[in-house]
């Protein structure tokens with residue numbers, strides 16, 4: 001709880017002095033951090049994601065020794081071995097011990113990327129080239145340092161195609177998912193062949209066993225999460241590869257988990273590795289599978305799309321994790337299919353790939369309509385003189401990028417999804433019936449062909465794969481010869497005029513956490529969870545990702561990385577004492593830095609992005625804002641997790657991560673429950689405001705919000721005015737429980753704003769019975785002689801003009817009604833220090849109260865005021881604009897006004913929001929019908 005000193009001033013700012021620290025690295029890069037005077041430079045640095053070299057973190061090893069070029073600091077406590085007196089004299093210091101007293105410039109003995117791990121590059125040997133069918137090759141690679149390659153089942157690598165480069169000496173790469181399990185020695189990839197494709201050409205014309213081949217990785221956040229719940233696996237075409245990897249991992253774990261696979265392909269030749277799936281089915285007791293071929297001429301027993309093979313049993317009433325690797329239409333189709341079944345799966349994880357695009361390289365590296373996670377790195381746009389693009393230009397001369405998208409033969413029916421307009425089907429094998437006009441417009445709820453462009457003349461046999469639907473400048477890559485494009489690009493598809501009615505929309509899942517990771521090449525990996533009213537799913541998702549990160553990092557972290565990890569774990573500890581938060585905001589901050597770090601250490605940007613996309617920190621900040629209770633082991637868990645990493649206890653680390661998620665959930669639940677309880681007014685007089693229309697200004701927080709809650713609970717219809725849109729949330733909540741509540745976002749420092757609020761009340765409820773002028777609050781805290789002209793005017797505008805304007809705006813309607821009450825919220829600070837302009841403004845409010853009461857008594861209008869003293873309130877959500885103290889002197893000025901407020905109170909304490917709201921509500925009600933022109937001090941005996 002934060003102490004404030006004025007009626008409507010909620011919260012103080014952290015007054016700990018902070019300094020800028022410039023970290024100058026050996027490679028010439030300088031990074032800036034802010035560091036509080038009570039914080040070590042290393043601590044601040046790590047929290048701001050800059051990992052300077054560390055080892056002991058305790059002034060014992062000297063690893064972090066740096067040269068301080070300028071600035072004043074407290075060097076802290078350390079031993080001579082770490083830093084000698086001579087070195088200290090010369091200006092060397094230990095960032096793990098030093099605390100700044102001024103801005104600093106430090107020379108860090110490392111390069112700027114020292115702490116950044118990156119996906120590693122591996123060189124191996126081609127050991128298998130197995131033509132599985134006329135359309136698919138299995139590529140096997142062996143690497144010598146296999147132990148250094150950890151990956152999760154579902155992840156991919158970027159394979160460098162031997163023998164070619166992009167014309168600038170850079171390797172040409174394609175992305176492929178591992179089809180082998182993480183525990184298996186040999187690396188297996190499934191590659192679908194596309195004539196002319198760079199990888200396809202290499203594999204069919206040049207590749208030989210025994211030759212070297214390189215790749216970087218692993219990448220991606222599409223991987224099998226550890227859990228016991230049933231799994232539904234959906235694979236489109238060679239999207240089977242990551243699914244195979246998952247199955248092989250389950251097999252190595254002797255899993256009895258219930259798993260069902262639906263495998264969909266376009267034609268019989270695309271149906272591969274059936275014997276391997278059968279083999280797995282014989283080993284995994286919980287595993288069943290089915291497949292379908294969309295080609296009607298197929299000999300497969302199931303012709304059609306994967307959705308037709310998803311039954312209610314597979315969805316298990318929503319208690320199922322769905323893993324899907326396929327093109328966007330398949331993802332959307334499945335999502336829609338599941339939604340139409342009324343099911344919200346516990347987890348929906350997907351890796352989308354789309355159609356291939358033209359590489360704008362100087363050399364022709366071809367294109368691969370290849371296999372799963374067969375990625376073509378796509379440059380932004382095709383060359384202007386690209387003949388294929390020119391052929392696709394519409395009447396305006398603008399290349400029809402959507403048409404170009406559909407050139408890849410495999411795009412016709414990807415996992416059973418028809419994707420070409422009927423006019424294009426002539427070039428197909430002849431076995432497929434023409435798509436209807438309707439079907440071409442709505443495939444899986446997605447528009448796939450622009451209206452008005454007509455049937456473009458395209459050569460479907462052309463091997464030059466065109467630029468994409470991506471906006472110019474966007475990047476994309478292709479997987480399975482299909483470009484993977486970002487969400488924004490998918491949206492771009494739907495912006496074309498539709499030839500048929502608007503397709504059905506995908507169910508709105510906005511309320512669900514649906515992090516989507518746009519890969520470095522523009523494809524999408526995402527996960528969705530059911531809408532949550534509590535935050536449990538968020539922490540379950542975090543734990544699932546963290547367990548993946550654990551597998552990638554465990555046993556691979558350097559001493560320095562472990563030291564950094566421990567530093568961040570330790571940093572959370574001071575903010576929890578037993579089961580109480582010492583500072584929930586700082587805990588949230590340090591907790592986020594701790595969890596981020598493990599993802600950072602994976603060197604896998606996608607994993608870090610997937611974690612960040614969950615928005616855990618934001619959710620925690622919101623929920624824990626006023627929290628006091630924390631599970632007593634939460635902070636200790638962090639330390640114990642690092643200990644498990646350090647000691648090599650893999651099982652303990654896993655168990656702790658899972659247990660920590662559970663303890664985090666408990667902390668959040670308790671905070672949410674306490675928050676709901678704390679919002680209820682402590683005192684309520686039922687029905688006291690029934691039939692009354694009450695306007696409350698400054699209602700988004702603090703005394704205004706609490707008064708609004710009480711009046712609403714007592715039957716009043718409330719109009720909540722504030723300059724912040726946060727007032728919408730309060731209004732929405734009260735509208736759900738009270739007799740009527742509307743927000744009015746307005747700037748009351750203008751007369752127009754005041755008029756708008758009154759108009760809003762009259763439009764909504766027909767009149768204004770009570771006006772509570774709560775808005776105001778001191779901005780600056782310092783001796784009067786320090787105020788500038790501008791600052792004085794700002795205080796008057798904030799704390800006097802708002803009340804003057806709103807009284808002026810509301811009185812005509814009250815006069816017409818022949819009744820009304822105005823309650824002005826003044827302040828005991830009419831006699832106070834270090835906010836003189838504010839004191840003067842509130843003194844004027846008192847004068848306004850007395851004079852208006854006199855002038856409008858005969859109109860049946862009462863005008864009264866309260867004069868609050870210091871009031872406890874939750875931290876402010878809307879800043880009042882008070883600048884951070886820039887010096888000790890300014891901090892002392894600020895503190896002086898708090899001390900004066902406390903000493904002026906006979907009760908020597910601050911009031912509560914309920915105590916302030918009680919006085920306001922009394923004066924506003926008919927219980928005070930014989931009181932007018934009075935200012936009631938509510939300040940523990942301070943008369944103001």
Ligand code: FES
Nearest residue numbers: 055057062064096
């Ligand atoms: S002395 Fe700073 S890390 Fe050891």
